[in-house]
Amino acid sequence: MAHKALIDLTIEQYADTQKQLHEMVADVDDAKMAQQFPGIANHPAWTLGHLCTGAALILTLLDEPGNHFAGFDTKVYGPGSTPVSERSKYPSKVELLGALTRLHAQIGPVVRAKHADYFDKPSPEYLRAFAPTVGKIVFYLLATHESFHIGQLAQWKRASK
Numbered sequence: 001m002a003h004k005a006l007i008d009l010t011i012e013q014y015a016d017t018q019k020q021l022h023e024m025v026a027d028v029d030d031a032k033m034a035q036q037f038p039g040i041a042n043h044p045a046w047t048l049g050h051l052c053t054g055a056a057l058i059l060t061l062l063d064e065p066g067n068h069f070a071g072f073d074t075k076v077y078g079p080g081s082t083p084v085s086e087r088s089k090y091p092s093k094v095e096l097l098g099a100l101t102r103l104h105a106q107i108g109p110v111v112r113a114k115h116a117d118y119f120d121k122p123s124p125e126y127l128r129a130f131a132p133t134v135g136k137i138v139f140y141l142l143a144t145h146e147s148f149h150i151g152q153l154a155q156w157k158r159a160s161k
Contacts, residue, residue, distance in 0.1 A: 007115055010142050011108045017146035018104045021051070022097060024153045028160075030094075034087040037159035044156060045090035046076075046083035047149050048100060053077045054141045055103035061123070061134050062114045064106065071099065111138065 025033075025044050033045040042050070049072055056068035071091065075081060090096070119135025122128065131137035 007112060010139065011111060014107065014142045014146070015104065017150060018100065020150050021048070021100065021146065021153070024150060024157065025093060025097070028093065028157070030092055031087060032160065033093055033096075034083070034085050034090055035160065036083065036085045037156065040152070040156050040159050042083050042149070042152050042156070043085070044093070044153060045087070045096065046081075047153055047156075048093075048096035049077040049090060050081075051146055051149060052096070052099050052103060054145050055100065055107060058107055058138050058141050059103065059110060061138060062110050062118050064110050064114075068103065107142075111142070 025048070028044055034043050036043055052072045053069065053074055056072060059066065059068045076089070091099070115135070115138075119133060119138065121134045123131050123134050123137050127137055131140060
């Protein structure tokens with residue numbers, strides 16, 4: 001029972017970060033979503049796309065059918081990719097938030113249904129140095145990844161004023 005409660009709390013936290021992300025960019029003009037500032041690593045357009053790839057990875061690791069990465073090339077949004085200031089290289093703010101919302105909506109039920117069967121499995125080879133099990137990477141993506149990037153968005157917003 002405690003394990004299930006932890007899963008539920010983690011999924012609730014993940015839902016809370018989605019609300020925070022929407023609030024964080026609510027007043028950002030779409031035309032400025034790719035604006036870059038000295039010392040600020042990531043702009044909102046890249047960040048939202050990057051978080052879509054993280055959400056897509058959760059669904060993929062849990063073998064949920066579908067092309068969850070559609071529109072979110074990991075070469076553009078994945079770890080180690082470099083944001084560019086050309087706004088036309090990214091979807092609109094509405095599209096980015098819509099995609100993230102759709103992915104988020106799928107994740108809670110999938111994690112609840114599949115965690116017991118998947119969390120102890122080895123993660124894919126390319127992720128093992130970071131996270132040896134599927135559970136470790138999924139928990140990281142649910143519990144801390146978006147919060148880390150919300151902090152970056154807060155820095156970006158301060159620089160944009």
